[in-house]
Amino acid sequence: MPILLLGNKDIDLISGKRNITIRRLWKQPLYRGDRLFCYWNILSKEREKIFEAEVTKVKILPFKEIISNSELPHKLGYKNSKELEKDLKKSYPNNTKDNDEFQIFEFKKLHVTQWEGSAINQKNMIIKKADILFDMGEYEQSSLCYQAALEYDPDDANLLNRIGDNLSRLGQFGDAIKNYKKAIKLQPDNEYLYNNIALVYLNKGEPDNALKMSNEAFKINPKNTTILYWRGIIYEMLNDFEEALKYFDEVLELDDTDPDVWNERGTLLNMLGKSEEALISYDKSLELCLDDTKDSNTWASKGNTLLGLQRYDEAIECYDNALKIDDSNPIILNNKGVAYMELDDFQSAIECFTKVLVMYPNNPDAQVLQEVCLENL
Known part of the structure; x- marks a missing residue:
């Protein structure tokens, strides 16, 4: 009972796109008509049979002849002979001398009713x-x-x-x-499918078309929080901040436990000049957030809001919290430096800009801001 193990690189064999492969010559060579039990071991401890097949053609060739054959690599799913040679040497490091033999074989999948083993x-x-x-x-x-x-x-x-x-x-x-x-x-009647098309249009940079698809989703279920959230994002992309805010508020009426919604709401309120309300939204997002990456972004956004309100000490505290999670973020470091500049603490500001320039020597903001600080020392 020959067993063929398939991995990630054999997706074409699993999908049926290709039915020819190469393996080191086994102790018991394959013959035409042999039954193959094909398994996929994508995880080291996992081996599950995915299909049975019948061998239809077998050819045994030495390694030297295989890598000099210009047509064979394409049949086997490789770009060229070099790629095939590299893969064989990686897979069989002790079996790639000129005369080491490999078997190239073709097979046809068998319908489950023809399987000899248990069906799945x-x-x-x-x-x-x-x-x-x-x-x-x-x-x-x-x-x-x-x-x-x-x-x-x-x-x-x-x-x-x-x-x-x-x-x-x-x-x-x-x-x-x-x-x-x-x-x-x-x-x-599946609103998620329309919403998914809307997201594709958003990724394409076509918010108008995204809104059309979102409208279809909204007709089917106007109380779906996922649909409402993305409608808010779409209107934000269309620069209709008031309408976007309306949808985020609708989401929160139905479910006020999503930190992403609170964070986006804070961003919109900032755009509408409602900074104090934005701070409340950011605090709510931080209270609910369990993802460190998002946490960092929210701390930074809150810091930016406080910077705009000239509450510099509080802004620096927020930037410090953000940097505990993302200590190499040049935007956060630069903004923290700006807050120090507003407090006339140019030495601390220089330290921030220097950290940026060590990691990103060509960062233009840090270069300019550091020069301004040096002039004021």
Whole structure:
């Protein structure tokens, strides 16, 4: 019972895009007609059978001949002979002498009814792998896996949605929209699908088109906090701050526990010249926030608001809290330096700008501000 282990680089074999591969010659060579039990070991402790296959063609070649063959690398999914050679040497460091033999074989997948071993839910297993790849940020491979799962059920709107999510993160906005629209045909009352298209248009820098899609989502469910939040972001992108604030307030009426909403609300209030109210929103965001990265941004935003209100000591305290989390942020360090300048503490300001210039020697703000401080010492 030959076993074929597949990894991330074998996504084309799993998705069916390619049915030819290469392996070191096994102790028991493969022959035409052999049954393959194919497993995917994406995680070191995880091995699950994903399909069974029948070997249709086998060719045994020495390493020297393989790397000198100009056509073989493309058939095996490599760009060129150098890439194939590098991968083989990495995978088989002790088996790449000129005469070391490899087997190049083709196979055809067998329908689950033809399996000799126990059957599994292939679709669910592939989705599980795709989800793992998505969480790892491997969006292209994840998308291929979702496509493979889609072969088992072409009318799965959730899969189409996930494919759209991957393509959007890959910057393939047109294809992402196509998949979301296919999903909408299957689930026309799913507001999240319209919202996802709106997010694609936002990423494309087209807030007007984003609003059109958001309107469709809003018609379906005007009380969905996710839809309301992104409507606020869209109106903010359209510079309609009053309308944006209205939607953030609607979200908070339904659920006042999201720190992101409070933070965005604070930003809008600042833009509307309502700094004191903005400080209240930032404090609420900090109270609820459990993510250090977001925490840093909120502390910095609160510091900027206090800087604008000429409450310099309080601003510096906020910048210090932000820098505890993100100590190499040049914007925060520069703003902290400006607060010291307003207090006529030019020595402390210089220390801030010097830290920036050590990390970012060409930072223009730090260069100019440091020169101003030196002139005032």
